[in-house]
Amino acid sequence: MVSSLEEINRRVISCRKCPRLVKYRESVKPRASFKDEIYWRKPVPGFGDPRAWLMVVGLAPAAHGGNRTGRVFTGDESGRFLVEGLHAVGLANQPISRSKDDGLVLTGCYLTAAVKCVPPENKPTTTEYSNCRGYLREELDVLTGIHAILALGGEAFKQCLKLASLKGSNTQKISFAHGGRYKLENFPVLYASYHPSPHNTYTGRLTKSMFVELLNRIIMENSNR
Ligand code: SF4
Numbered sequence: 001m002v003s004s005l006e007e008i009n010r011r012v013i014s015c016r017k018c019p020r021l022v023k024y025r026e027s028v029k030p031r032a033s034f035k036d037e038i039y040w041r042k043p044v045p046g047f048g049d050p051r052a053w054l055m056v057v058g059l060a061p062a063a064h065g066g067n068r069t070g071r072v073f074t075g076d077e078s079g080r081f082l083v084e085g086l087h088a089v090g091l092a093n094q095p096i097s098r099s100k101d102d103g104l105v106l107t108g109c110y111l112t113a114a115v116k117c118v119p120p121e122n123k124p125t126t127t128e129y130s131n132c133r134g135y136l137r138e139e140l141d142v143l144t145g146i147h148a149i150l151a152l153g154g155e156a157f158k159q160c161l162k163l164a165s166l167k168g169s170n171t172q173k174i175s176f177a178h179g180g181r182y183k184l185e186n187f188p189v190l191y192a193s194y195h196p197s198p199h200n201t202y203t204g205r206l207t208k209s210m211f212v213e214l215l216n217r218i219i220m221e222n223s224n225r
Contacts, residue, residue: 037068048106056150073111149190
């Protein structure tokens with residue numbers, strides 16, 4: 001039986017499969033700048049257009065981003081950079097991703113993460129990746145219009161390859177490269193980008209123009225989908 005996106009997200013939000021991540025997400029101390037806010041502290045489901053053709057896959061929610069706001073890529077610097085880029089190419093109605101009620105609407109695009117709970121030091125364990133992979137797989141199965149996947153960063157890229165491998169693709173000898181395009185069997189066209197974290201964007205490793213150029217290329221290369 002194929003689940004609906006709503007039903008998958010309901011199960012994600014109540015998931016407690018990974019004891020270490022449950023403990024961590026529920027114990028994150030608010031930053032001084034958010035001290036009056038009530039943190040979400042639950043798994044963070046995907047967000048976007050149910051008719052999306054492009055799925056953007058990050059690693060996991062950020063402690064003071066998705067784990068605070070309850071929406072993936074929302075309320076942190078990575079989300080700001082990402083959504084500004086999506087807006088620049090027409091996949092988002094606004095360049096702002098601040099809170100669940102900020103009015104952000106994505107068209108043709110769906111955002112999610114390989115792991116739905118914030119991990120300590122941004123490092124899920126192999127078991128935690130494996131525990132959460134089923135949700136990513138279900139999202140991909142239910143979003144039947146997905147034609148392309150953009151993996152943000154090397155870890156998200158590896159998780160996409162694992163999923164592709166489970167679906168029967170040969171993923172041997174494939175390595176991450178920013179701007180890479182990977183045509184795999186039984187899987188949407190996979191693209192790779194450096195992760196839009198401050199570590200990359202503040203150092204100029206990933207600039208706004210690089211990111212927008214890649215998004216425009218993905219749009220162009222998938223225009224005949
Ligand atoms: S990381 Fe995924 S599998 Fe683990 S508790 Fe969170 S939602 Fe559940």
